[in-house]
Amino acid sequence: MKYAIEMRNVSKRFTTAAGTEVVAVDNVTLEILDGEFFSLLGPSGCGKTTSLRMIAGFELPTAGEIYIHGKPMDATPPNKRPVNTVFQNYALFPHMTIGQNVAFGLEMERLPRAEITRRVGEALELVRLSGYENRKPHQLSGGQQQRVALARALVKRPEVLLLDEPLGALDLKLRKEMQLELKKLQREVGITFVYVTHDQEEALTMSDRIAVMNGGRVLQVGTAAEIYERPVNRFVADFIGETNFLKGTVVMATDEPDRYLVRLEGGAMLMASCEHPLQPGQQVVVAIRPEKMHLNGSRRFGPYADNHVHIPGRVQEIVYIGTDTHYDVALEAGPIVRVREQNSGVFSPRLALLGEAVSVSFDAAVARILVD
């Protein structure tokens, strides 16, 4: 079977206490491949958690179908689905020891005692918590509790592991460690991971593919690079990483497919690509990542030097953050853009002074035309 999980036109509507209807998930179609690390990424309330809960069986779709390894789930209760969940706040059973927590799922399968003991031991070893069997959850640190939740779900050998913001409650340093650990674990066990997060960096770091969601809809599905480099709309570009948006007007389509000539506010012209068909005169937004912009021609452009754009402006703010220096430049046409220069040299001098008139330049090939 090719897909671990398929969602076909799935919608979920709730009726609130006030009687109004809320669409939490709106006609979502997703295909998650077997063995991949798949993330559902979006701001809170975008429907990602509801989607995960529908896969787990805690909620039933109002419309549409969910298949797990090709089998339609319909109203299958959570205990009969071949998936397991790692909960946001771990949801460890507070009245049971760590060993009992991990053993619970196996007891439900009525496995022989000896096998349960062996597998619980293996699972705890996998998450490096051997010897903690007799502790109670509240005696463990947040990171340890997190790993118990992981062991408890993995010990069931599920076909798919669902993770609902599993690192949300951890501090930054621990979160970074756990990200790598989770990724490594996923490669070792080879199980499909469906990972819900609102942290774009986390999603980029760990995922094979990401679905960006907003307002109950899936906006874009792709690898980290695809989503970062080729966002399909303004929301995705804005939500993933930092982006400068420049307003412009379509002048004409070029001979090349999907490439258009655009006039930016302030008069600069550039050629950039867009998957949507555009009409001359149409208002568009051009998105350029800060690290792809440069000051005063600080970077030499390659063979397409003729296609680079220079826009005059004035430095408003300089922030040194170690690896990079940010320059916020107010363009003459009005908008403020951020330029990120890497401090890669032994001694990285400032490229401009505060208030200095500069020119911001970029290769038009890195710009994306977005319609909305």
Add this chain to the structure above:
Amino acid sequence: MAAEFVSTGSRRRGFWLMLPSLLWMLGLLIIPLGLVLVVSFGRRDTDGNVIYTFTLDNYLRLIGFSRTYPCGSTPPPCFDPLYLTILWRSIVLGLQTTLLTILIGYPLAYFIARAPASRRNVYLFLVLVPLWTNFVIRLYAWIIILRTQGVLNTVLGWLAGLVNLPFQPLEMLYTPGAVLLGMVYEFLPFMILPIYTSLEKINPSLYEAAADLGANTWRTLWRVIIPLSMPGIVAGTILVFVPVMGTFIVSDILGGRQVILVGNLIQRQFLDARDPAFGSAASIILMVLTLAITLYYTRRFGFGEEITSA
């Protein structure tokens, strides 16, 4: 996010879970109260049985207008404020008890709430212990203390002897004062617990903030602490006032036959006087009175979760 656990037929399940309680409340609370209401419009026959009819005589008699019973030597119809006096006395006693329990209970609740966390449970425990010893037994203890040759008079006599004062034992038992004392004693913990619960919730930094803003202890208490503990006082008032209004053994035991409250009146109609119709009317009046006062009070100040803590 509305996280509703999926379970089919959850409406039906909720109803089934509730059903036993509903049946119990219906059978032993709502139907009985309805019956009392029906009986209150009835009449007694010469054997003390209820004749079901519709007459307001029982209610009229309660507010003084007797149509079938003589008032002392005056033949009916006549006016006799006896029952009004009893009702009034009960309300006054209820209010006095409530006020006294607040005055005595508040400082203790405050003290416990401000004590170090490790000691609070012990102090609370000490308030609870008398509550769990039997109600009737506690009243009996007060007989031993209050009677003419009792503990209190002995102690007072001994003290008077120390300073060579003549001492005449005080008549304390079987007085209205004894009944009030008994009521306060029996219901004090019900005032302390909810007040403590609401005081304990107050963030300690509020005391510091008030002091920081220049308020002295009294002003802090008056302007900050008491308003914040109002839910506790309301809950305590309900927990004290309602049972005081309906208690008949305290007056029975500590008041002898001297202090008759509405509770005693009702009890006698069902046992000695054998006039259930009149007793039912008095019960309805008592219930309406307490409900009205409780409702007014909760509407006015809100109904805190404090009431559950006791």
Add this chain to the structure above:
Amino acid sequence: MKHRRPFWLYLIVVLVYIFLYAPILVLIIYSFNASRVNVRFEGIVNIEPCGPFYWFCQLSRNHEVINAARNSLIIASISTLGSTVIGTMAALALQRYEFPLKRFSEGALYIPIVIPELVMGIGILVLFTTVFRAINTALDLQGNARLGMGLGTVIVSHIAFSIPFVALVVRARLHGFDRAIEEAARDLGATEWITFWRITLPNIAPGVLAGALLAFTLSLDDFVITFFTTGPGATTLPIYVYGLLRRTITPEVNALSTIWILLVFLLLVVIQRVQGQQR
């Protein structure tokens, strides 16, 4: 957080505690009284074979007391069991489900708290007498077969006034309950039934236990409702003591009270310890 509390506050606190405990101390001391009429304390009783515990020995030979104690325990145990199960079910229903008559049910549960117990007692008395009379007449029952007040009526009534308290206490506990752990159990393969017994119940157990304890003490302590629903052979300890108070009081009553107080105290200490260990 050092706050100097004023001297007068300590004074009031000490006086209130003395007020709370003086009667209890007096009761205990008088259970060793040498005087039979028990009006004055005339020294410690010392009659062989029990010495100072004479009144306790007398008590143990008193069948009425033993019967009353047994009745109290039977009534309290059965009504606690009943009201705990029913009250917990109600708490679950009210906290977790929407269903017809929900508002009404919630209101009905508050009634016993806001109306005087006396009114409820009168109501139950009127109900039982009316119903029993109707049945006895209709079926023409005679002698022992006639329905009347007794242990059964007392137990049923005690369950009625305990249910709301159990429901309130359990509901408070359910309020802070993290339902994710129930979902986790379902996710790990447990059915709803197993989830309830293995996850939900153990976690609300302290609340259920507290509710049961409350029901037990309310039942043991109850005078008013019992007074109106009891019948021949169903005398409880409070009713028995009340009866004694209207006759002569011997130090036996004090001995009974002393035992009662000690038992309650021990029970409470044990509970506190158990709860302390759970934390």
